[in-house]
Amino acid sequence: DAGVIQSPRHEVTEMGQEVTLRCKPISGHNSLFWYRQTMMRGLELLIYFNNNVPIDDSGMPEDRFSAKMPNASFSTLKIQPSEPRDSAVYFCASSFGGSEETQYFGPGTRLLVL
Amino acid sequence: DAKTTQPPSMDCAEGRAANLPCNHSTISGNEYVYWYRQIHSQGPQYIIHGLKNNETNEMASLIITEDRKSSTLILPHATLRDTAVYYCIVKKSGGSNYKLTFGKGTLLTVNP
Numbered sequence: 001d002a003g004v005i006q007s008p009r010h011e012v013t014e015m016g017q018e019v020t021l022r023c024k025p026i027s028g029h030n031s032l033f034w035y036r037q038t039m040m041r042g043l044e045l046l047i048y049f050n051n052n053v054p055i056d057d058s059g060m061p062e063d064r065f066s067a068k069m070p071n072a073s074f075s076t077l078k079i080q081p082s083e084p085r086d087s088a089v090y091f092c093a094s095s096f097g098g099s100e101e102t103q104y105f106g107p108g109t110r111l112l113v114l
Numbered sequence: 115d116a117k118t119t120q121p122p123s124m125d126c127a128e129g130r131a132a133n134l135p136c137n138h139s140t141i142s143g144n145e146y147v148y149w150y151r152q153i154h155s156q157g158p159q160y161i162i163h164g165l166k167n168n169e170t171n172e173m174a175s176l177i178i179t180e181d182r183k184s185s186t187l188i189l190p191h192a193t194l195r196d197t198a199v200y201y202c203i204v205k206k207s208g209g210s211n212y213k214l215t216f217g218k219g220t221l222l223t224v225n226p
Binding site: 004043093103104106107 | 155156157158159160163210212213214215216217218
């Protein structure tokens, strides 16, 4: 089976531009997580969806960040407008069940905002 | 969730067992010990988890002390591909306990 799929794998953009990161979870999984990894802060949970519904968005840095999950097989993380401090690796993970089960991570999107 | 303490780095010779320690002295009775690893430029990968009994799977073994205040992840025959950052995470199960809190982990370097 295919694992978690993320696109793009790399994104370079200029400050002020809109950035959209995409994630396809593993088929059959009903929980989806967005994480951000930086050298300074490590891996941080941004938002958690269960059955396509956002359950916990307390990790979303500010209003410039938004996430959606229109169906069980697709999620987006949008940054508008982007800033240089948003440069990081963004990971999507999915699991079958939110709290009990193993989380499977995608390969990540490496974002650089100039 | 209980806090964990891991050494920042370890070395291991290829083919030898790698033993990665984790201290979680404040662990509570319903908290599991999880291990994930992150190979350079990849997403974290689940390895193993346990509550109080020792666990083994195709990747590794997890040894949890009787008082549950520490654990050891054992890679029985380390290869160069096992070079990665290994994270020990303590997490409750059930309900709203979905969050994995990653610390700094241990950078394991397997040397030829």
